[in-house]
Amino acid sequence: MSVSEPVLPDRDLVLLCRDGAENAYRALLDRHYVYVLKLCWRMTGVRDEAMDLTQEVFTRLITSLPRLQPQPSLRPWLRRVALNLCLSALSARRRIGQAEVCVNGQDGDGEFGARDRVDQVAQAVMARERLSRVAAAMQSLSPVQRAVVILKAVDGLSHGHIARILDLPQGTVKSHLSRARTRLRHATSGGE
Secondary structure: OOOOOOOOOHHHHHHHHHOOOHHHHHHHHHHHHHHHHHHHHHHHOOHHHHHHHHHHHHHHHHHHOOOOOOOOOOHHHHHHHHHHHHHHHHHHHHHOOOOOOOOOOOOOOOOOOOOOHHHHHHHHHHHHHHHHHHHHHHHHOOHHHHHHHHHHHHOOOOHHHHHHHHOOOHHHHHHHHHHHHHHHHHHHOOOO
16 A cells, blocks of 8 residues: 555554655645645735745644654644644734735635626626625634634534634633624625
8 A cells, every 4th residue: 555545544644754754744745735724824814924834834743743642633733733823923923013914815706607797797896895805804803713713614613622722711712703703794794
């Protein structure tokens, strides 16, 4: 069986990495890179910063391999490291007073099924504007609120699981999520 086959669980790949199998590390990278990059991008809102943080996550994986407890999936460990790095980066950004993050142009185009081209263009413009408002609202959330929203909406984690990941009381997680949802709902309705 080849090391790069996706049938090997992360636990086995970690053990193979410890034995020096470069293909095992490559398999872990191939399996988790996009997830970590998307998480970092959603947290920071800046593509280049997300790429740098993703690289740092995988650098930490390499240095942690000798003492890492092999689990069936590395995703929880990678998620925790990525979130911690993102929260630190966002905190540093605020401390040094960097300007607001520009809203990345996210793909909001698609097939709208409109009767004619004018309707398609109008709908595309409205969808793009709504996505832009949501992206701006996400960036205006506190880093912890942003993490809670991403873990709940994107990863589908329970309040209890999010609380354990972020080391917060479950009630605080619910409060952050409620406030963030209100802010996002307000942004998507077009109100200020």
